Amino acid sequence: MFIILYYDVNEKRCSKMLKKCRAYLQWVQNSVFEGNLTESQLKRLISDLAKIINEEEGDSLIIYKFESQRYTDRIVVGKDKKTDINFI
Amino acid sequence: MFIILYYDVNEKRCSKMLKKCRAYLQWVQNSVFEGNLTESQLKRLISDLAKIINEEEGDSLIIYKFESQRYTDRIVVGKDKKTDINFI
Numbered sequence: 001m002f003i004i005l006y007y008d009v010n011e012k013r014c015s016k017m018l019k020k021c022r023a024y025l026q027w028v029q030n031s032v033f034e035g036n037l038t039e040s041q042l043k044r045l046i047s048d049l050a051k052i053i054n055e056e057e058g059d060s061l062i063i064y065k066f067e068s069q070r071y072t073d074r075i076v077v078g079k080d081k082k083t084d085i086n087f088i
Numbered sequence: 089m090f091i092i093l094y095y096d097v098n099e100k101r102c103s104k105m106l107k108k109c110r111a112y113l114q115w116v117q118n119s120v121f122e123g124n125l126t127e128s129q130l131k132r133l134i135s136d137l138a139k140i141i142n143e144e145e146g147d148s149l150i151i152y153k154f155e156s157q158r159y160t161d162r163i164v165v166g167k168d169k170k171t172d173i174n175f176i
Contacts, residue, residue: 007117029119029150030119031117046165049165050165053165053166055166058166058167058169059166059167060164060165063163063165064092064160065161065163071154071157071158071159072152072153072160073155074152074153077151078141079143079146079147080150081096
């Protein structure tokens with residue numbers, strides 16, 4: 001299934017988050033990722049990221065999980081920094 | 089319809105983008121917004137933002153437009169900085 005993921009974490013945790021997300025998804029822009037994952041890959045990614053983030057310090061991770069992409073359009077204005085797009 | 093919007097623009101254009109997006113959508117985290125818009129509101133927002141961004145300098149604006157939210161789940165780990173969520 002298609003995934004959009006974005007996080008807002010304390011600067012000292014950014015590189016760990018970036019490294020982990022890059023192993024699963026495509027970088028789109030600062031702290032925003034997109035890509036296709038299986039249910040088990042998504043579970044593993046969430047559990048890995050949950051070990052990194054610190055809720056008390058206000059860290060936030062938001063994931064949109066698309067069962068189907070039929071009802072969603074992706075509009076790009078300007079440069080699409082995500083090259084190998086497999087959404088359309 | 090429900091909208092997710094994120095942008096990656098040159099720093100000198102950030103405050104203009106923030107101000108314009110805040111007039112239409114809810115701030116979720118740095119350069120990421122969510123909310124419900126009509127088709128005409130979305131058209132106006134896109135045209136306003138298109139006047140701000142500069143593609144030659146690598147600025148990027150990505151919008152996901154949801155005709156229906158039935159096929160999408162929103163997962164939050166840590167803090168949800170978007171308080172008045174009307175997605176669920």
